[in-house]
Amino acid sequence: MRNESISLLKKLVETPGPSGHEAVIQSVVREYMAPYCDTISTDVHGNLIGAIKPDATPRVMLSAHCDEVGLMVTHIDERGFAYCSAIGGVDPCVAAGQRVLVHTADGPVTGVVGRLPVHLMEKEAMDKAPRLHELWLDIGAATRDDAATRIEIGNPVTFDVGFKQLSDGLAVGRALDDRGGIFVMLESLRLLDRKNLNTSIFAVSTVQEEIGHRGAITSTFGIAPDIGIAVDVGPATDYPTADPRKIGDFRIGAGPVLHTGPNIHAGLGHLLMKTASSRNIHYQLRAEPRGTPTDANAIQLSRAGVATALVRIPCRYLHTPVEMLSLNDLENAANLLAAFIEQLNSDTLKPGEAKS
Numbered sequence: 001m002r003n004e005s006i007s008l009l010k011k012l013v014e015t016p017g018p019s020g021h022e023a024v025i026q027s028v029v030r031e032y033m034a035p036y037c038d039t040i041s042t043d044v045h046g047n048l049i050g051a052i053k054p055d056a057t058p059r060v061m062l063s064a065h066c067d068e069v070g071l072m073v074t075h076i077d078e079r080g081f082a083y084c085s086a087i088g089g090v091d092p093c094v095a096a097g098q099r100v101l102v103h104t105a106d107g108p109v110t111g112v113v114g115r116l117p118v119h120l121m122e123k124e125a126m127d128k129a130p131r132l133h134e135l136w137l138d139i140g141a142a143t144r145d146d147a148a149t150r151i152e153i154g155n156p157v158t159f160d161v162g163f164k165q166l167s168d169g170l171a172v173g174r175a176l177d178d179r180g181g182i183f184v185m186l187e188s189l190r191l192l193d194r195k196n197l198n199t200s201i202f203a204v205s206t207v208q209e210e211i212g213h214r215g216a217i218t219s220t221f222g223i224a225p226d227i228g229i230a231v232d233v234g235p236a237t238d239y240p241t242a243d244p245r246k247i248g249d250f251r252i253g254a255g256p257v258l259h260t261g262p263n264i265h266a267g268l269g270h271l272l273m274k275t276a277s278s279r280n281i282h283y284q285l286r287a288e289p290r291g292t293p294t295d296a297n298a299i300q301l302s303r304a305g306v307a308t309a310l311v312r313i314p315c316r317y318l319h320t321p322v323e324m325l326s327l328n329d330l331e332n333a334a335n336l337l338a339a340f341i342e343q344l345n346s347d348t349l350k351p352g353e354a355k356s
């Protein structure tokens with residue numbers, strides 16, 4: 001991968017943006033997206049929308065979500081310890097023992113998620129997973145009043161973990177869900193730069209996906225696309241205790257994951273697979289017999305329905321501070337997305353055309 005692309009991914013991963021608090025990450029995405037777009041705007045909900053040839057038809061929407069899971073301060077006790085609710089699906093087991101950043105109006109405040117040490121733990125407690133209200137946030141405050149000079153009820157919290165590369169082209173960090181998808185979307189815009197497209201493109205960095213695809217719901221309604229393509233990460237099943245018998249065999253480094261099932265427009269799904277094959281991009285196929293838990297679901301159900309496709313990057317340890325994926329998969333997903341978009345035109349959705 002190009003050094004500039006690695007730097008972009010690192011910057012995206014290291015910028016915090018828990019659901020509902022995406023302004024900072026959106027400013028980073030805007031900076032990288034703007035050079036490739038004719039117009040760029042932010043809607044009332046905070047979705048960032050970069051458009052290329054906005055008046056052309058068919059209208060093609062790309063979406064990747066910029067928000068990430070996290071915690072939110074809900075209570076501060078008299079000794080200055082704070083308690084949190086989860087923003088999205090956070091496993092309390094992985095929150096315990098983490099260093100965190102509490103995002104306040106005056107900037108980030110460092111804290112830790114405390115838990116009783118093994119020395120003081122009852123034997124039964126050792127075998128039990130903690131629940132979130134049994135963990136506390138310690139910012140080193142002495143009292144509630146002292147804590148209140150630094151943090152407030154409602155402040156969002158993220159794990160204080162940066163981006164690292166491992167050997168063999170793998171990377172780890174928090175928020176690769178879905179900064180990996182944002183990265184793929186931005187890289188595909190770079191690859192399409194100055195290409196003669198037969199469609200308009202609306203590249204949307206959506207907000208609030210982790211709490212119910214809320215940004216995709218409103219942005220899709222506003223854009224009214226004919227075709228929608230969501231880019232997200234998805235669970236790999238190539239590590240201990242992840243059972244391929246449940247959803248299939250998905251490996252990091254084995255290529256982007258494409259989907260088949262009711263959430264995916266059959267013609268677009270077929271065209272994606274055909275495009276991958278013609279470019280020698282290896283892909284993995286996931287069968288999903290219901291709506292996918294991604295922006296693709298919200299996009300498809302917008303207005304009178306949108307022809308929808310989905311590209312996912314296999315990822316280990318989703319929603320933990322050590323999400324892991326392959327840089328090759330990201331690169332292949334971006335190449336596939338760009339090649340796919342380049343072929344779209346007014347005939348794509350005509351019955352029979354996309355399948356030919």
Ligand SMILES: [Zn+2]
Pocket residue numbers: 065177178209232233
């Ligand atoms: Zn996601």
